[in-house]
Amino acid sequence: MQHKPVLLNEISNYLKPEPKSLLIDGTVGLGGHAATLLPRVLPGGRLLGIDRDAANLKRARERLSGFDSAVVLVHDSYANVRTHAYAHGFTHVDAILLDLGFSSVHVDDPGRGFSFQNDGPLDMRYDQSQPLTAGEIVNTWSEDELARIFRQYGEEVNARPFAHSIVRSRAQTPFTSTIQLAELIAGIKRQHGKTHPATKVFQALRIAVNDEFGELERALPECVNLLKPGGRLAIISFHSLEDRIIKQFFKSTPALKVVTKRPLSATREERLENPRARSAKLRVAEKVSPSSQPL
C-alpha cells in the first residue's frame, strides 16, 4: 500500500509555507508532505528533509527530484537536526514538521520485521546501520526490562506474563522471526475483536529498538532553537505517551506559544480513507520573539 501523508491540509494550513520560506521536514519519509509543501515555498524557499530510513529517503529523493537545489535530503535521526540545519544554511527557519513513527512501507515489507502478519526477521530498525534489533532485545534483555517496555511503551496489561514466557521460551529456542514471537503471545492471550494479541508487544519493541521517545525528547529543544520568531513547529503523533511528551514540552517552553489548544485529529473522511490517520494527533506551536517571552 502506498503511504498516504496524514493531515495534509491541516499541515499546509498551519505551517503557512510561502515563497522564500525555509522548511525542515524531520521525517521526510516518502516525501508526501514535502511534495505538497515545496511548490508553495518557491521561488526562493528551500526544504531540508531528514529520515533515518535509507530506503524511504531514496524514494523521497526520486519523488522530489524535480525541485533540484530547493531540496536537501539527509540520512540521519531528526535528533541531530541542528548539525544538518547549520551545515545547509537552515537557521531562522519558518516551519518544522515531524510526522512520527513508521510508514506503511515498513509494515508492508516483511523483510523489515515490523509485521506480525507476515513472517520476517525480528528487526524493526528504521536505520538498518544501527546495531540494536528487536531480535537482540527479545533474546538478551532481562525479564524485568522486557516487562517494563511492554508496560511502558505498549501499555500492555499482560506485560509480566509475556516477558516471563519469552524468557522461558528463548532458553530452549532463541527467537528469530516475527511469527515465532506473535505465535507465542497468541498462545497466552486469546484474540478479542480485530486486534492481534501481539499488537502492543510489537509496538513496544519498535519504540525501544528506535528509542523513539528519547529521540523526540532530544529533538524538541533543537527544533525550537532553529525556528525564527513567528516560525511554527508541527508534530503528528500516534501514541498517547508521545503526545504527552509534546504537550508538556509545548506548555513548559517559554519560547513557545501553543497554537492548537487541543490536538487536531483527522476528519471523518480521511479516517475512512486512511486507517493510519485514525490515531493521528497534530499539535502546533509558534516561536515567540525573545522580548515577548514571559520571564
Ligand SMILES: C[S@@+](CC[C@H](N)C(=O)[O-])C[C@H]1O[C@@H](n2cnc3c(N)ncnc32)[C@H](O)[C@@H]1O
Ligand atoms: C510517518 S512516516 C513520514 C511520512 C512522510 N511525512 C510522508 O509524507 O511521506 C515517518 C518517517 O519517520 C522516519 N523516522 C522515524 N524516526 C525517525 C528519527 N528519529 N529521525 C528521522 N526519521 C525518523 C521513518 O523512517 C519514516 O520514514
